[in-house]
Amino acid sequence: MTADTSTLTRTVAVGLAVVLVASLGVGSVVSTTQDAEGESATVRIAHMSPDAPAVDVQVDNQTVFQNLEYGDVTEFTELESGEHQVTIVTADNESVVFEGQLSLRANESYTITAAGEVSENATQGFEPIALRTDPAVPSENESVVRLAHFSPDAGPIDVTLRQSGEVVADNLTFGNATEYATLPSGVYTFEVRAAAEDNNGTVVATFNESLLGGTAYTAFAAGYASPEDAPADAPLQLFVEVDAGGETNASETQRTDRARQPEQAEETTTAPGETTTEA
Incomplete structure (x- = not known):
């Protein structure tokens, strides 16, 4: 895509x-x-x-x-x-x-x-x-998404799409969010990287998410990049929530379960809404 x-x-x-x-x-x-x-x-x-x-x-x-x-x-x-x-x-x-x-x-x-x-x-x-949180609702074949950085120990991050290499967040710092970016609806792999000049820094974690047409999202990057050194066992995760358009679906329940059981983020999967982590 x-x-x-x-x-x-x-x-x-x-x-x-x-x-x-x-x-x-x-x-x-x-x-x-x-x-x-x-x-x-x-x-x-x-x-x-x-x-x-x-x-x-x-x-x-x-x-x-x-x-x-x-x-x-x-x-x-x-x-x-x-x-x-x-x-x-x-x-x-x-x-x-x-x-x-x-x-x-x-x-x-x-x-x-x-x-x-x-x-x-x-x-x-x-x-x-x-x-x-006031995005324009996209067409039925497109979605819009922004990234919000709330990981206390991750430092500045870049976020790229594995499928295309496109950059959806560049040198994003804690407490800030990107503008909304328009994407065709579909399943995407978001790669969270340590910020680098060419957006090719070390991949900290990857997340597979399904973006529905006619829907606007905020993707919250939260938790710890290094949970072994943190005060809580909460690995870095991506919590994707609907801002406008779309309807509640099963993937939202999956995200709630994942929030309450953060260790699931370490499992390897390609199903929409689940996550994988990389060293």
Whole structure:
């Protein structure tokens, strides 16, 4: 399969509303642009912190999402635009791990990602990161996908397609995402590489994913490139989630199972939605 090279640019997308949280303290703010009151925005939560426990998310003192484990991505939920009080607590004992204000702009969609690490001496401190998630829905024969980097120890990465050699992420750094790239629908092997000038660095891991026509995706690269040296046994994985178009299917269940059993990423397979790793 040949990708549309005009859309596979080597630029790292800006347009991420990012607030770094240096610790698990309270009073921090995740801020986007505020807009007209009385209108709504849509929000989902992605748990991509590999050493963090399961969490509940409260909005304005009401629990909106429960028992989110590492690798889980919620469905989009509609919230009024404007300011909201957001509290993230551990699911087991309700210890507060984040508390702050979230400002939403009307008629926009956001993915709020719990990223980084909670362990002492973390490589990347825990941080909630907001990505605007408003892709155009492609035609029935095409898909669009972007890569988001949330692996604490991977360093800058390139992502290439084994089938064509096309570059879908160039020197992508932690906490950032690429622009959406257009690809013909089909099965692709994504090769995650250590960033190199010619995009030919060492392959850290490979992932086989099926991209459906008329569907937009975010592929979250999360977990550890070197899990043997990490505070949690969570190997680098690719969690691919639908942003727009498409419908829920069996592959989403497979990804949820994989999130809860990360050791499966070490199995060799060519089935869509599964992963293989390479030294």
